[in-house]
Amino acid sequence: MQALTNRVKVVSRKPMTFWERMYLPAIFKGMAITFSHIFKKDPTISYPEQKRPFSPVFRGLQILNRDEEGRERCTACGLCAVACPAEAITMEAAERQPGQEHLYREEKYAAKYEINMLRCIFCGLCEEACPKDAVYLSETFAPSNFQRKGFIYGKDDMLIPDPKQDPEGYKKALGSRAKHPEGHGNEH
Amino acid sequence: MSVTQILFWFLSLLAVGAAIGVIASRNPVYSVLWLIVVFFAISGHYILMNAQFLAIVNIIVYAGAIMVLFLFVIMLMNLNAEAEPAKHLYLKMAGLISGLCLLIVFVAALSGSAEAKNVGQLGGSNIGLIKNLGRALFNDYVIPFEISSVLFLSAIVGAVVIGKKE
Amino acid sequence: MDLLLINWAVFTEKLILIIAVVSGSLVIAMYSTYAERKVAAILQDRKGPNRAGPFGLFQPLADGLKLFFKEEIIPNFSSKFLFILGPCLAMLTAMMIGAVIPWGNMLHFFGRNISLQIADVNIGILYVFGVVSMGVYGIMIGGWASNNKFSLFGALRAASQIISYELAMGLALIALLMVTGTLSLKEMVGQQMDSYWNFFKQPLGFLIFLICAFAECNRTPFDLAEAENELVGGYHTEYSSMKLGFYLFAEYINMFLSSAVMVSLFFGGYDIPFLNDTALITKIGVNWVTIIQSVILFMKIAGFLFLFMWVRWTIPRFRYDQLMNLGWKILIPLSLFNMMITGALILLKQNHWHF
Numbered sequence: 001m002q003a004l005t006n007r008v009k010v011v012s013r014k015p016m017t018f019w020e021r022m023y024l025p026a027i028f029k030g031m032a033i034t035f036s037h038i039f040k041k042d043p044t045i046s047y048p049e050q051k052r053p054f055s056p057v058f059r060g061l062q063i064l065n066r067d068e069e070g071r072e073r074c075t076a077c078g079l080c081a082v083a084c085p086a087e088a089i090t091m092e093a094a095e096r097q098p099g100q101e102h103l104y105r106e107e108k109y110a111a112k113y114e115i116n117m118l119r120c121i122f123c124g125l126c127e128e129a130c131p132k133d134a135v136y137l138s139e140t141f142a143p144s145n146f147q148r149k150g151f152i153y154g155k156d157d158m159l160i161p162d163p164k165q166d167p168e169g170y171k172k173a174l175g176s177r178a179k180h181p182e183g184h185g186n187e188h
Numbered sequence: 189m190s191v192t193q194i195l196f197w198f199l200s201l202l203a204v205g206a207a208i209g210v211i212a213s214r215n216p217v218y219s220v221l222w223l224i225v226v227f228f229a230i231s232g233h234y235i236l237m238n239a240q241f242l243a244i245v246n247i248i249v250y251a252g253a254i255m256v257l258f259l260f261v262i263m264l265m266n267l268n269a270e271a272e273p274a275k276h277l278y279l280k281m282a283g284l285i286s287g288l289c290l291l292i293v294f295v296a297a298l299s300g301s302a303e304a305k306n307v308g309q310l311g312g313s314n315i316g317l318i319k320n321l322g323r324a325l326f327n328d329y330v331i332p333f334e335i336s337s338v339l340f341l342s343a344i345v346g347a348v349v350i351g352k353k354e
Numbered sequence: 355m356d357l358l359l360i361n362w363a364v365f366t367e368k369l370i371l372i373i374a375v376v377s378g379s380l381v382i383a384m385y386s387t388y389a390e391r392k393v394a395a396i397l398q399d400r401k402g403p404n405r406a407g408p409f410g411l412f413q414p415l416a417d418g419l420k421l422f423f424k425e426e427i428i429p430n431f432s433s434k435f436l437f438i439l440g441p442c443l444a445m446l447t448a449m450m451i452g453a454v455i456p457w458g459n460m461l462h463f464f465g466r467n468i469s470l471q472i473a474d475v476n477i478g479i480l481y482v483f484g485v486v487s488m489g490v491y492g493i494m495i496g497g498w499a500s501n502n503k504f505s506l507f508g509a510l511r512a513a514s515q516i517i518s519y520e521l522a523m524g525l526a527l528i529a530l531l532m533v534t535g536t537l538s539l540k541e542m543v544g545q546q547m548d549s550y551w552n553f554f555k556q557p558l559g560f561l562i563f564l565i566c567a568f569a570e571c572n573r574t575p576f577d578l579a580e581a582e583n584e585l586v587g588g589y590h591t592e593y594s595s596m597k598l599g600f601y602l603f604a605e606y607i608n609m610f611l612s613s614a615v616m617v618s619l620f621f622g623g624y625d626i627p628f629l630n631d632t633a634l635i636t637k638i639g640v641n642w643v644t645i646i647q648s649v650i651l652f653m654k655i656a657g658f659l660f661l662f663m664w665v666r667w668t669i670p671r672f673r674y675d676q677l678m679n680l681g682w683k684i685l686i687p688l689s690l691f692n693m694m695i696t697g698a699l700i701l702l703k704q705n706h707w708h709f
Contacts, residue, residue: 031665034667034668039397041401042395042399044400196702215499228461244480248480251487252486252488256516257517290689318476318477
């Protein structure tokens with residue numbers, strides 16, 4: 001029969017020679033192979049001490065961003081919730097009261113902002129949809145939990161530290177995906 | 189009592205008790221295990237008589253090989269107390285009487301013999317050690333020894349023939 | 355009182371030796387579980403246990419603790435006495451082999467020569483055989499008492515395998531005994547100290563003995579008795595807690611002591627290679643030489659233990675008919691052949707044929 005590809009390997013059905021039937025040479029060969037693995041470097045990364053760097057396109061847990069004065073960027077427009085294919089995001093908007101200007105950047109803000117991390121598929125569409133650069137996918141992943149409600153992340157779980165009070169923590173939490181902290185990162 | 193005597197009585201009681209256990213157990217697996225204990229007790233007696241080779245051969249051959257096969261077969265047959273056929277009372281009586289007759293014959297034969305009287309001296313002799321045993325087998329008793337080896341050979345051939353039948 | 359006429363010096367000496375050998379083999383068995391995992395990891399390019407203590411050295415302690423604290427389950431429809439007796443027997447027979455192995459030459463303390471062998475019985479190696487043939491009862495009784503089909507299968511496999519390979523082992527040993535002319539392990543080691551190791555006189559015998567030792571220890575390629583993917587756990591399917599631990603432990607003790615037997619029989623026991631031991635004694639004294647010899651013995655044993663593990667992670671398990679074919683149709687004829695050749699050579703040598 002004509003073979004469809006040139007990758008066919010013909011199996012030899014010859015009876016084994018005496019040398020092959022002794023099996024010992026084959027056993028020694030196998031043992032030599034396993035022995036040679038003693039000298040190979042193991043590819044293991046001992047996790048808690050050593051960490052493999054995330055790839056630049058890694059999409060992890062969401063964070064809620066602040067601007068350089070430490071005000072929340074989110075204006076509760078709901079575009080992320082609309083964009084979300086898994087319908088993981090819910091939010092409640094509230095109006096900024098006088099005297100709260102140092103807390104919220106716009107005059108409307110998210111009083112409640114929740115992402116169900118069990119539904120979230122980490123596609124990053126919320127990040128792309130956000131006109132205010134308020135939501136970003138960071139470089140962490142959700143730790144395990146004993147209850148479902150533990151996976152519903154609220155604002156206090158996702159808001160990153162204030163850049164004025166804790167610039168180190170802010171930078172760390174922001175990660176490398178938010179390339180333009182001044183905004184308009186996603187518009188080009 | 190010396191240590192040897194204490195050991196002798198202990199082993200004797202063990203042997204007799206375990207032998208009673210063999211016939212008294214309802215479950216054949218327990219019978220086999222009791223029989224193994226009997227073999228160990230007998231091996232202990234051999235050691236007391238300084239016949240270490242016989243003792244260890246008794247353990248290797250009887251307790252180690254034959255009883256394993258017994259146990260093997262009994263475990264596969266899955267015999268238990270319910271599967272045991274009810275025996276007639278007369279049958280039990282007949283067994284008891286014939287067993288007692290055998291015992292009497294043994295006692296009568298051994299009590300009169302000269303060997304029974306110098307059992308105590310056996311402890312000091314080296315007749316059971318492997319060197320002396322080998323010398324005796326290959327010098328004094330060559331012909332019986334070789335005849336028994338022919339017997340074994342024929343048994344092996346027979347086993348192979350039975351195994352090849354199918 | 356005749357009872358008190360025991361030589362108390364000998365008694366304490368032997369008692370200390372027995373305690374040392376028993377606890378020593380337990381510790382070595384413990385650490386061979388660690389070594390097994392480490393060797394497996396290294397051969398498979400992994401790290402192995404490294405969390406408990408430095409380099410994971412406390413791992414065996416953690417494992418032991420875990421086994422002790424697990425719930426002990428005795429199946430309802432098992433015979434309870436035999437169920438407990440099984441692992442005890444396995445452990446007992448595993449430990450008993452250590453009694454006849456010469457762990458070193460002798461120490462000279464308090465004006466006494468203390469032999470580092472618990473009992474130099476004149477049947478020596480036959481005692482090892484007797485104990486090994488008892489070892490199968492632990493597995494058989496445990497497997498049967500579990501009242502589980504898989505356990506019974508494991509037990510039957512173990513029994514038939516051990517009986518089959520004991521024959522080839524004994525026949526391979528007979529050729530060795532023809533060369534050495536003694537059954538005592540101590541004398542065999544003594545002979546090897548003066549001339550070549552028995553391995554060079556009986557290479558084929560050693561190979562057969564080695565294969566049979568693997569089979570007797572139920573180690574992979576011959577671990578059909580506990581073949582996980584066919585029989586769940588084999589004879590210890592129903593066992594839990596430390597009773598399971600005893601079975602697993604007995605395997606490692608068996609491994610250690612069979613390595614010791616092989617070293618004593620074929621690799622010169624406590625003989626220091628490339629060195630005249632008697633000359634060394636006059637130079638640095640008996641005690642130091644004995645200590646060095648024991649260290650050498652343990653190094654040789656460690657080599658064998660590594661071989662056991664190396665083979666385990668290289669060679670896959672036999673199928674049952676292959677196992678029986680190997681035992682009955684290859685190893686037994688081969689060892690008979692080896693015996694004949696050895697006998698012929700000895701006869702030629704006795705009749706002054708020089709070759």
